[in-house]
Amino acid sequence: MMDEIKIPPTGHQLNPHNWVKVYADYLYIYAITRIRNEEQARDLVQETFLAGLQSMHNFAGKSSERTWLTAILKNKIIDVYRKNSSGLKAQEITDVKAEDDFFQEEGHWKKEYWPQRFGMDDYDPFTKKELNQVLQRCMQKLPALWLSVFTMKHLDDETTDFVCAELRISQANFWVVIHRAKLNLRACLQKNWM
Structure with a gap:
């Protein structure tokens, strides 16, 4: 199925055909240690790969593929943190x-x-x-x-x-x-x- 995706030329060393094989386990471990839910961690890794495909033109080649994908995943995890803590964040914590x-x-x-x-x-x-x-x-x-x-x-x-x-x-x-x-x-x- 990955063969059907047209990959725009970037002049940089991105190889999305191998992302799942090479980075899926690493990204999953990174996600699962930061959030509570295995299914959500798997979804975040899939969303990371999709976001990577959609933003390949933004890859400047200043980091490795793994570092770049990890940064995308990290931003997605922060979005989960924001969502999970919404409603709590506005509440001042004063009872010590x-x-x-x-x-x-x-x-x-x-x-x-x-x-x-x-x-x-x-x-x-x-x-x-x-x-x-x-x-x-x-x-x-x-x-x-x-x-x-x-x-x-x-x-x-x-x-x-x-x-x-x-x-x-x-x-x-x-x-x-x-x-x-x-x-x-x-x-x-x-x-x-x-």
Whole structure:
């Protein structure tokens, strides 16, 4: 079916006939680690290939095919984040009472909430793989906005300003959300990993 598509000459090294074979698995893994739904991840990869075909004339050759396709997918994932967090983003998050339970007045952890040691060998790939699976399950339990903010900041290494602009949240909301997400993930990891 790909043979029927007319590919405009770009003068650059794009080979859409091989995209599915070469990049589908990589793009799927990239998508599934950032969103909650396997079917949606597959759809996003297909939409990425379609968008790539439609915008081949925009490919300037300044990056590899894989990097270019990943950038397209990343933008599609950000659109999903926006959609998932709509309605939540306008709501100011001001209730920080839950965090007060974890800290003393001077800002130090209360003894009963001190972070526990994971006790894992940094060089054991099997342990790391198992921890990563537990972390992924814990991340899937986060509310949509929290997952979006945490993923953009810590998986995609986006700046705070970029995350706030893309998700249309204030910096104050960002810091509360990221703090709550980290506390939630820590508690989940301590419960399910240790």
